[in-house]
Amino acid sequence: MSEKIAVIGSGSWGVALAILLNTNGHEVKLWSYSKEEADLINNDRKCKFLPEVTIPEGLSCYTSLEEALEGTEIIVMVTPSSAIRATLNNMKPFIKDNQIFVLASKGMEKDTQKVYTEVIKEIFPTNVVGAISGPSHAEEVSIGIPTAVVISSEDDQTSERLQTTFMNPKFRVYINDDLLGVEMGGSLKNIIALACGIAIGLGYGDNTIAALITRGIVEISRLGVEAGAKRQTFYGLTGVGDLFVTCASKHSRNRKAGILIGQGMSVEEAMKEVGMVVEGVYAVDGAYVLAQKHSVGTPIINEMYDIIHNGKTPEEATQILMSRGKKTEF
Numbered sequence: 001m002s003e004k005i006a007v008i009g010s011g012s013w014g015v016a017l018a019i020l021l022n023t024n025g026h027e028v029k030l031w032s033y034s035k036e037e038a039d040l041i042n043n044d045r046k047c048k049f050l051p052e053v054t055i056p057e058g059l060s061c062y063t064s065l066e067e068a069l070e071g072t073e074i075i076v077m078v079t080p081s082s083a084i085r086a087t088l089n090n091m092k093p094f095i096k097d098n099q100i101f102v103l104a105s106k107g108m109e110k111d112t113q114k115v116y117t118e119v120i121k122e123i124f125p126t127n128v129v130g131a132i133s134g135p136s137h138a139e140e141v142s143i144g145i146p147t148a149v150v151i152s153s154e155d156d157q158t159s160e161r162l163q164t165t166f167m168n169p170k171f172r173v174y175i176n177d178d179l180l181g182v183e184m185g186g187s188l189k190n191i192i193a194l195a196c197g198i199a200i201g202l203g204y205g206d207n208t209i210a211a212l213i214t215r216g217i218v219e220i221s222r223l224g225v226e227a228g229a230k231r232q233t234f235y236g237l238t239g240v241g242d243l244f245v246t247c248a249s250k251h252s253r254n255r256k257a258g259i260l261i262g263q264g265m266s267v268e269e270a271m272k273e274v275g276m277v278v279e280g281v282y283a284v285d286g287a288y289v290l291a292q293k294h295s296v297g298t299p300i301i302n303e304m305y306d307i308i309h310n311g312k313t314p315e316e317a318t319q320i321l322m323s324r325g326k327k328t329e330f
């Protein structure tokens with residue numbers, strides 16, 4: 001069945017998903033915040049973030065939300081997380097109750113510590129909401145590299161519909177009924193990827209990265225379970241899967257930013273140098289407050305918070321993590 005879909009956001013992930021959905025035979029409209037990006041897509045069939053890719057003729061990009069949303073049944077939200085609330089508010093006049101939202105952005109709102117499906121639900125309480133997450137770099141999905149992700153929503157029927165909509169022989173989609181966990185895994189892993197980048201920038205080795213990944217997933221799952229998610233979700237594609245790819249891949253901008261910080265750049269300089277969204281820098285605020293609120297032990301997240309906000313050096317943070325009191329593993 002062909003769906004009518006709006007993809008809201010024309011960064012690398014928005015464009016990769018729009019191409020995927022177009023390839024799957026759906027009618028897809030893209031929306032861009034940037035006229036320059038929209039013109040490049042419409043006139044040159046190019047995305048500035050994915051230079052290798054040619055955008056199919058059937059895909060048009062709009063800068064008007066009204067035009068992008070008109071007549072669509074599924075809305076994929078894929079702006080930087082910091083822009084989601086404002087974009088949703090701008091979409092208000094054009095949303096109908098039967099439109100389904102699918103969140104593809106990854107983040108946690110700084111001031112409310114909400115994940116963004118909760119923000120969508122707050123603004124559009126009667127619309128059904130879902131999320132897609134997992135190890136899926138746009139650079140690879142956009143050129144058809146085999147990828148597996150997870151999709152979740154508020155009801156089984158919608159999850160099955162979304163699974164069918166996104167899935168193809170290069171892009172395998174599993175269903176998970178834990179919407180909060182699916183989103184939290186994708187949001188929180190970026191903080192640990194920043195930490196891995198810092199470790200690389202400091203010249204540490206594979207042992208350090210493995211330790212950060214393994215202890216990182218413990219922190220993510222502790223926080224997620226405390227917030228109401230299922231522990232097993234964090235050992236699936238949105239947890240271990242997404243954490244591994246973000247900590248290990250050359251495509252990860254969080255890892256790249258971390259490397260620069262580890263080599264001595266300030267957080268601001270590193271973000272500017274990477275030039276793309278570094279979600280971990282924002283997600284750390286919500287995660288830190290949530291952990292304090294629920295008295296959850298998140299030592300790596302706490303040290304990342306201090307590096308980002310309190311001027312702690314990566315060397316000091318490492319020393320604190322390594323000289324904590326004796327613990328049992330589980």
Ligand SMILES: NC(=O)c1ccc[n+]([C@@H]2O[C@H](COP(=O)([O-])OP(=O)(O)OC[C@H]3O[C@@H](n4cnc5c(N)ncnc54)[C@H](O)[C@@H]3O)[C@@H](O)[C@H]2O)c1
Pocket residue numbers: 009010011012013014033034037049078079080081083087104105106107136137138139275276277279
């Ligand atoms: N890139 C990936 O591989 C990937 C994979 C999964 C999830 N994500 C998530 O998708 C989201 C978008 O990331 P991306 O990689 O596509 O971004 P990107 O860094 O490639 O591009 C940023 C985009 O944000 C737009 N933008 C800037 N300010 C804006 C505003 N105020 N309102 C709306 N849009 C604005 C820019 O025009 C640009 O299109 C992030 O939450 C990211 O974590 C990315």
